[in-house]
Amino acid sequence: MKSELIRPIQNRRLPLWRYEARRAGWTLLAAPLTALLVGVALALLAANGGSSRDQVGRMLLAGPEVLLPLTTGMAAVSMVARDGCRELQLSLPTRYAVTLGRRLGTLALAGAVCTLLFSAILGLTGLWAGPGPLASTLVWLPPTLWLAALAVLVGILGRSLVVATTVVAVVWLGELLFAAWFAAEGWARPFFLFTTVRFGVDGDWWTNRLALTASGLLIVVVVALLLRRPHQLLTEEEV
Template identity: 45%
Template sequence: MRPIDLWRYEVRRAGWTALLTPPVATAALVLIALLDGGADTDRNLVAALEMALPLAAGVGAASLVGRDPAVELQLTVPTAYRSTLLRRLAVTFGWAALLAVLLVAGLLATGWWPESRGVLSGQLIWLAPTLWLAGLGFLGGAAFRSPAAAGGLVATVWIVDQVFAGLQEHYWFRLVYLFATTRGAVPEDWTANRVTLVTTALALGVLGWVLLGRSERLLRGEAE
């Protein structure tokens, strides 16, 4: 199979949840921000970048494990099944990243990009939380072998960060807080927060990769 055909197939297998959720969620929040108007329009648009897009990417990543029929057959082919899932994760994240770049371009063109963030370093506004929630969704899928359970985990963490933003009085919570740009309590900790999120996101992805290497877990999940 040619590489282009392979990736085209993986895009189809990623599923509608992974492909539709990011644009729908982001467009909804952008529309709300524009209709609301007022002095906080720029902040609300950045919130779409930092809040809506990462949640959608995380739910999409959580939907990747447990969707394939006859997993036992895929485990017999030369290409490792977890490598297949990793390609689908790349498709999910790449699609969310493309949407993020388009939204960033729109914010720059309209002058709504936050002046406190440079164009390059400012990409961490969406990149850090998107990587983190996608890594969590991937790990949740590998651990639970259930898109619903893994998606619920992602949504729960997202809601906890929304509801308990006051926990930022603790330094450790500020380091892993997902919305440090729009709701951060200590702006000086922003860079440390973004670096911590990216680093721990990679760790979550590695843990998911390790769990997916245990074929008996996937087969047991298929049987259930």
């Protein structure tokens, strides 16, 4: 009897997630795959240019650790800033935080599936330059979580796609350009997004991954608290 009651609920949830995926847009959901393909293209160019196998492996690793956080963050902020039905959503029984969470969840699932498959393929071909299988997820998950959470936070606070994407791009580019500064400053190195590609899996790698994960989750908590008052997210045009 209990299973008969649960089955209809599960059957209703699947179309709901499909609807949220369509609302998010297949272009945005393809952002993680685009990042990985760009990484592969760069690695092929490096290989054709005479780069060593280790250097090619590092270039492939840049796909999940360097490019994936950027494309995921941009896609996430687009989902938040371009939601033109917020005023309608606030009038429904389902909380806006739940709806937005499902939409961002589809993006997270697409990124996880693409990256796990990508990492497995590199591992099977011997081109994986990161840590072992048990820790391989930590190459891409902490920086992606951190930058995507920051993107959503700025998108909610600024309520502007231009402002949010600019902040994400500046942070991402700044960390790339000032990698040497992050390496020299002990207090800043735990928050460097691209440690695996830039410095490898050294003694501070685990500290860096844990710091990014903890601070990323903290940003997620702040976002959840802000979404408890979703009416404050409305712009003047939406009021």
